[in-house]
Amino acid sequence: xxxxxxxxxxxxxxxxxxxxxxxxxxxxxxxxxxxxxxxxxxxxxxxxxxxxxxxxxxxxxxxxxxxxxxxxxxxxxxxxxxxxxxxxxxxxxxxxxxxxxxxxxxxxxxxxxxxxxxxxxxxxxxxxxxxxxxxxxxxxxxxxxxxxxxxxxxxxxxxxxxxxxxxxxxxxxxxxxxxxxxxxxxxxxxxxxxxxxxxxxxxxxxxxxxxxxxxxxxxxxx
Amino acid sequence: xxxxxxxxxxxxxxxxxxxxxxxxxxxxxxxxxxxxxxxxxxxxxxxxxxxxxxxxxxxxxxxxxxxxxxxxxxxxxxxxxxxxxxxxxxxxxxxxxxxxxxxxxxxxxxxxxxxxxxxxxxxxxxxxxxxxxxxxxxxxxxxxxxxxxxxxxxxxxxxxxxxxxxxxxxxxxxxxxxxxxxxxxxxxxxxxxxxxxxxxxxxxxxxxxxxxxxxxxxxxxx
DNA sequence: TAGAAAATCTAACGCTTGTTTTAATCATAC
DNA sequence: GTATGATTAAAACAAGCGTTAGATTTTCTA
Numbered sequence: 001x002x003x004x005x006x007x008x009x010x011x012x013x014x015x016x017x018x019x020x021x022x023x024x025x026x027x028x029x030x031x032x033x034x035x036x037x038x039x040x041x042x043x044x045x046x047x048x049x050x051x052x053x054x055x056x057x058x059x060x061x062x063x064x065x066x067x068x069x070x071x072x073x074x075x076x077x078x079x080x081x082x083x084x085x086x087x088x089x090x091x092x093x094x095x096x097x098x099x100x101x102x103x104x105x106x107x108x109x110x111x112x113x114x115x116x117x118x119x120x121x122x123x124x125x126x127x128x129x130x131x132x133x134x135x136x137x138x139x140x141x142x143x144x145x146x147x148x149x150x151x152x153x154x155x156x157x158x159x160x161x162x163x164x165x166x167x168x169x170x171x172x173x174x175x176x177x178x179x180x181x182x183x184x185x186x187x188x189x190x191x192x193x194x195x196x197x198x199x200x201x202x203x204x205x206x207x208x209x210x211x212x213x214x215x216x217x218x219x220x221x222x
Numbered sequence: 223x224x225x226x227x228x229x230x231x232x233x234x235x236x237x238x239x240x241x242x243x244x245x246x247x248x249x250x251x252x253x254x255x256x257x258x259x260x261x262x263x264x265x266x267x268x269x270x271x272x273x274x275x276x277x278x279x280x281x282x283x284x285x286x287x288x289x290x291x292x293x294x295x296x297x298x299x300x301x302x303x304x305x306x307x308x309x310x311x312x313x314x315x316x317x318x319x320x321x322x323x324x325x326x327x328x329x330x331x332x333x334x335x336x337x338x339x340x341x342x343x344x345x346x347x348x349x350x351x352x353x354x355x356x357x358x359x360x361x362x363x364x365x366x367x368x369x370x371x372x373x374x375x376x377x378x379x380x381x382x383x384x385x386x387x388x389x390x391x392x393x394x395x396x397x398x399x400x401x402x403x404x405x406x407x408x409x410x411x412x413x414x415x416x417x418x419x420x421x422x423x424x425x426x427x428x429x430x431x432x433x434x435x436x437x438x439x440x441x442x443x444x
Numbered sequence: 445t446a447g448a449a450a451a452t453c454t455a456a457c458g459c460t461t462g463t464t465t466t467a468a469t470c471a472t473a474c
Numbered sequence: 475g476t477a478t479g480a481t482t483a484a485a486a487c488a489a490g491c492g493t494t495a496g497a498t499t500t501t502c503t504a
Contacts, residue, residue, distance in 0.1 A: 162392060266481090
C-alpha cells in the first residue's frame with residue numbers, strides 16, 4: 001500500500017543520496033532497489049528534488065526541535081545569568097548523533113547524508129535547506145554570545161561556521177574514519193564527546209591577539 | 223595553441239566544479255565557456271575525471287609542498303624538543319589560504335573547490351585524492367602527537383578530522399558567509415587567524431573527563 | 445456491490461551526457 | 475614547399491536521465 005511505498009522510497013533515497021550524492025543517484029537505480037515503480041517518485045513526491053527535501057525534512061524536524069528544546073532548558077536554568085557555553089554547544093551537536101542512535105541503521109544513513117548535504121551546491125536546494133536552519137542558527141548564535149561575552153557577533157558567527165564544518169565532516173566521514181584508521185577504537189559516544197570538547201575549547205578561545213577583530217577590541221589600533 | 227587551450231579548460235573547470243559540483247558540471251557547458259571544442263577535453267586530459275584530477279593536482283602539489291616545507295622548518299627549529307602545536311596547525315592551515323592570495327581570482331575558485339571536494343563521494347576519485355594527502359596527513363599527525371603528548375594517536379586522529387572539517391567548510395563557504403552575514407567585516411587574514419586559533423584551542427584541549435579514550439587514560443576504569 | 449479516488453504500471457518523450465571516430469587545420473622541421 | 479605530427483572540429487554513438495501521459499489495478503466508502 002501507499003504508505004509502504006513512500007517509506008521504501010525514502011529509506012533507499014536516504015542511503016543512496018548519502019553514499020553517491022544527489023546528482024549521481026538515478027531514480028531508476030533507486031526505485032529498482034526499493035522495488036517500486038519509477039513513476040511512483042513523481043506521483044508521491046513530485047520530483048527528484050522534492051524527494052530529497054522530503055528525505056531531509058522527516059529527520060531534520062525532530063533534530064532541530066530537540067536542539068531548541070535543549071536550548072530552552074539551558075536558558076531557563078540560566079535565568080538572567082550566563083548560560084554555559086559547553087552546554088549550548090552540546091545542545092547543538094548532540095541531537096543528530098542521538099537521533100542516529102534511536103533510528104538504527106537508517107540513522108547512520110541519515111547522519112552521513114546530513115553531513116554531506118552541507119556541501120551541496122544546487123542553489124535552489126540550498127535556499128530550502130537554509131530555511132530549515134535559519135532560526136536554529138540564530139538562536140544558538142545569540143545563546144553563544146551570551147555565554148561568551150568576550151566575543152562579538154562576528155567572532156561568534158565565524159566560530160559557528162568552523163563548528164558546523166567539523167560537525168558536518170564528522171557526520172559524513174566519521175564512520176569511514178572509524179573503520180579504517182586511528183579512530184578504530186573510538187565509540188560513537190566518545191567521538192561525540194571529543195567533538196563537543198574540541199568545539200567548546202575552540203569556541204571559548206581568546207580572540208587572536210594583534211588582529212583587529214571587532215567590538216571587543218574597538219579601542220585598539222592595528 | 224595547445225598550452226592556452228589546456229589552461230583555459232583547467233581554469234573554467236576549476237570554477238565550474240567549485241560552483242556546481244563535479245557531477246553537475248557538463249563538459250559541453252564547460253567547453254563552451256572556455257571557447258574550446260568538446261573533444262579537446264578527452265584529447266588533452268583523457269576523461270572528465272582525469273580533468274578533475276588535473277585541476278586539483280596543479281594546485282595541491284604546491285600547497286602540500288609548502289605545508290611540508292613549513293613543517294620541516296618547525297621540526298628543525300624544535301630539534302629534540304617539543305614543536306609548538308599552534309605552529310604545526312598554522313603550517314597545515316595557512317598554505318591553501320596563502321596560495322589563494324597569490325593566485326588571485328583563480329585562487330578563490332581553487333579554495334572553494336578544495337573545500338567542496340572533501341565531500342565528493344565518488345570512490346574512485348576519493349582514492350586518488352587521498353593518495354595526495356596521505357603523506358601530509360601522517361606527517362602532521364606525528365608532529366601533533368609530539369606537540370601534544372597528552373593525546374594518543376586516536377585522539378589526534380579524531381581531532382585532525384574535526385580540524386579538516388572546519389577548514390574544508392570554511393574554504394567552501396567562507397566567502398559566501400563573509401558576503402551575507404555576521405562575517406561581513408572579517409578580512410581573509412583575520413578569518414584565517416580565527417580558524418587557526420579555534421583549531422589550536424580545540425586541538426590542545428584536555429581529553430574529556432569520564433570517558434575512557436585511549437592510552438593516556440589506560441589506568442582508569444569506565 | 446458499485447463507483448470514485450488513489451496508486452501503480454507501461455511506454456514513451458525530449459533531452460542530455462561523456463566518449464569516440466574521422467576529417468580538417470595548424471605547427472614545425474627539414 | 476613538403477611531410478609529419480599535433481591539435482582542433484564536426485558528427486555521431488550509445489547510453490542514460492527525469493518526467494509525462496494514459497492505461498490498469500487497487501483501495502476505500504457509501
